[in-house]
Amino acid sequence: MRAMKLSRAFTLIEPGPVVLVTTRDRGKNNIMTISWTMVMDFTPKFALTTGSWNYSFAALRKTKECVIAIPTVDLLDQVVGVGTCSGEDTDKFAKFGFTALDGKAVKAPLLAECLANIECKVIDFVPKHDIVVLEAVAAYFDTKRKETRMLHAVGDGTFVSDGRKYDRRKMMAAKLPAGL
Known part of the structure; x- marks a missing residue:
């Protein structure tokens, strides 16, 4: 193996998927792109990292609600575009x-x-890590x-x-919550 710069180590485990987070404040909808997300156990709780550098952060703190929208590969250019401009x-x-x-x-909005x-x-x-902890209250999937x-x-x-899916549910059955 070849050594790599420690400053690039995060690229090996950058979480996914990339999501779009919507907010609404004072009648104005906004969207921000976030790639730093995490599920919290087998519960409907999630965490994301953002802070005052994102225009939506003030709305998120004030309204204490948002929507996590999960885009697909065909929306890549829009996802990047959303993340490279300000809702301000x-x-x-x-x-x-x-x-x-x-x-x-x-x-x-969804x-x-x-x-x-x-x-x-x-x-x-x-605040120390700019982590926002969320609890899901409703979820939708476009079949x-x-x-x-x-x-x-x-x-x-x-x-x-994402590519091919590998099914190992039988092997992991003892570790998965009932009903999954």
Whole structure:
């Protein structure tokens, strides 16, 4: 094996999938791209990392709700575009062609073009690490969508997508929650 720069080690385990997080504050919808997410056990709890450098962060802290939308590989250019401009001066829905749908539990919009949407409430902030802990209150999956491959950021401007699925549910049955 060849040594690599420690500063690039994160590119080996950059989490995925890349998600779009929507917020709504004072009647204005916004979207931000996030690649730093984490599931928290076999519960409907998630964590993401963001902070004041993102325009949506103030809305997230104020309203304590959002939607995690999961885009697919066909939306890569829109996902990158959303992440490279600010909602402070850009209507990202208009610019990138996203359709806002009303959720049932939060005011932040679902994204019609995404494979899945998860309505969330903020249940904790960990300021030292800019971690936002979320609890899902509703979730939706588009069963009619043909493209289902999700995006994963490598962290250096490149992305990979899901491929073949390998089923090992029988082998892992003792470790999985009932009903999965």
